[in-house]
Amino acid sequence: MAEQSPVRGCMVIKPWGWGVWERIQQELDTRIKDTGHENCYFPLFIPMSFIAKEAEHVEGFAKEMAVVTHHRLKNDGGKLVLDPEAKLEEPLIVRPTSETIIGDAFQRWVKSYRDLPLLINQWANVVRWEMRTRLFLRTAEFLWQEGHTAHADRDDAMSETLKMLEVYREFAENVLAMPVIAGEKPANERFPGADNTYSIEAMMQDGKALQAGTSHYLGTHFAEAQNIQFQNAEGKLTFCHTTSWGVSTRLIGGVIMSHGDDDGLRMPPTIAPRQIVIVPMLRDKPEDAELKSYCAELQAELKAQGIRVLVDLKPVKSAEKRWNWVRRGAPVIVEIGGRDAAGNNVTFMRRDRLRDGDKVVSHTQSRADFVTNARTLLDSIQSALFSEAKARLDANIVTNIATFEDLERYFGSAAGEDEGGEFKGWAGVAWSKPEGEALEKVGERLKALKLSIRNAPMDQPSLAGRTCLFTGAPAREYVLIGRSY
């Protein structure tokens, strides 16, 4: 899927991983367009003055970013060095996110209420200097889409924020087969400058939470900082309400850690670059030609149904090919030997149910049946992966924790699962939604256990009679607590 590059914290995304990203882009882009957004492209670089202006307005703003200071190298006695004469007057920041540069355009583009809502999306690479990086989950450079919208009032902006949260939820569950819980982040976990931040959270196989997408209602903070105003129907200049929302290549990490098993990855058919891979069992003999043409016919029949299918003809042993595709997680792996071709049959493995005990299970069907049922087979693999992950999520949210001591006892020491701890999942608890210092104290107590509040699910259970885990006061909200990536 990917590998570390020689550049600190940056990855090389290999063809199979990139193919997954292409599928993710296609599926999500359709949804973004269907909800009325248009794609644009804004500069990679942001003038430092823009960032400085944002820093004035927005507290808790991150400062780890790549800074361009020179625009030329020169040869100094055979050695390549920075050319001091090519120092930029104003340093440029490699975008960590594009709020400021897009806000600058919005300020030019928005004049009247007739220009609203302004619904823009961008697919781009961004850079955030991270101390600890991990393939797909946390990398210095990553790829994402960032939606930025401007609205006439709070209601319209808030409905946009929640609409896109729902787009992400539906996309994660139906396309990535990754069940998620959509909800609102607590105030101390908001995007700096946001009035409300919402997220979808997925449970990985080690029980940790992955924040897989966020949607922010930014109030008028950014509009005020950047002077994004419009003339309303009464002719009065008014600040816009803005939103932003994004998902990134981190989703690929989520897919890997949602569906993988001991044999490697398992790709949901909807995003698998190849849904069916056909491995002809070649033997460097004249019969190979017949085998190849049988495979080509099968490929054509599947392709005609719009299935992404590959015949793997690499000059490598068939057993090695099979295991390559198992490891990569091709949903269906077909192996065609001389007997299959002679009997007009197809022998295949379902990657989602590869083994019975230790034994690899393969099925044989007539070619006609296999072709007729191929779409149904892929659909059933897609829903089996979802159901398996959904059952794990549902089974691993404990809801009988009423006090902080219970929580401490349940999650044990601060040791996470990756330090040899047990799989714990999440706790669904009630709290009184404290603010300010009281909230910060809650954050610290949780942090000492390596825990955090993931979100307050949109679907809230009844809180009747329940009290706050942290203060004992009457409960105001149900939230999920867990360890996270």
Add this chain to the structure above:
Amino acid sequence: MAEQSPVRGCMVIKPWGWGVWERIQQELDTRIKDTGHENCYFPLFIPMSFIAKEAEHVEGFAKEMAVVTHHRLKNDGGKLVLDPEAKLEEPLIVRPTSETIIGDAFQRWVKSYRDLPLLINQWANVVRWEMRTRLFLRTAEFLWQEGHTAHADRDDAMSETLKMLEVYREFAENVLAMPVIAGEKPANERFPGADNTYSIEAMMQDGKALQAGTSHYLGTHFAEAQNIQFQNAEGKLTFCHTTSWGVSTRLIGGVIMSHGDDDGLRMPPTIAPRQIVIVPMLRDKPEDAELKSYCAELQAELKAQGIRVLVDLKPVKSAEKRWNWVRRGAPVIVEIGGRDAAGNNVTFMRRDRLRDGDKVVSHTQSRADFVTNARTLLDSIQSALFSEAKARLDANIVTNIATFEDLERYFGSAAGEDEGGEFKGWAGVAWSKPEGEALEKVGERLKALKLSIRNAPMDQPSLAGRTCLFTGAPAREYVLIGRSY
């Protein structure tokens, strides 16, 4: 389409311009995959040591590039400044092209002849610090695809180089409706480090040439610099032969300057984000509802044929909408008034033939006929735009220039067309293909006239009896000379 951003030399690509780029990506990506290439993604940053190594091996290597030297800002008494403690040990270069970072991966990925050919493509943003920038044609940041391939021998690499040149030619002509001449660049115009550089050259409406795509055979230069070796069938370690090839957002500039007229852009239907735009002539009256539903039905009928169609319902006057779409170059603009709806008719304009003299020409057809013929109409617009540009190209290559004095006389002073000069097109001349210093001298003489050799067309005419324009020696090649962007 695009506008200047507050970042020097970087542009904001607006929805209509981005939509064109999306279409270009889709059409070209299909062709790149159909010829056996796989997409990957490599880091935005390149360690300075990689560039230094390339500079040692490759002469004439450009040094204008954006250099990242710090990874953090800090607050210094209320002012945001570079954090001196966050200075990088080794500066990072924002990729101007990815030969070195991809070569580094190839050196790891290629082990045996079984791994060859290695056929990789990347869609990415790159940065080259340009002194003078111009929207789409020359910008500091631009978007492109860069193909990089490794082969066992020269023949295989050369056939790849020429295959991709042909892909570009076919793509430019059939998708962009932009006639081009495919040929080889003279030695002094090669990509630094290339053994052979090929290009497609398009003639803009002012007679200048636009280099619209290049394909390079790199010999073993990059493989030697980066140690890309493979074990051949006899077990011997051998350097790969590599190629690279790319086209960029510059193509959008080419489309604009190939097809525009006094009324604005004219987009070839194949890449127009909206092929048919329907403008209902609304009057803020109850009858509007009927008009809208008539337009929605028409839209659905066209959409069912896979046509990209929009009903423009913006709260703006219809005449303003019409001219917006004329300026943007929507291929077919439909205007539906009450009479059209009542008579079940469609009134439309062909953007490629907007006027008869000064008068705007519109046509009325029954809705059924319009829907039935819509595909054919779009096809005929596509080919009309191509034919018009092709006729201009064919008519504006003079071939009767035999001496440098003729050339000087023909192109006149050094003044280009943009300085008030006359439209001159190109000259097709014979030359003796000088090398080294003699070639440099040719380059300088041409440069004094603001001219350059664009390429030596793949289709060479007979040179029997012809002599070199520069030296009078027997001719060895037919080349095109022109002014360029």
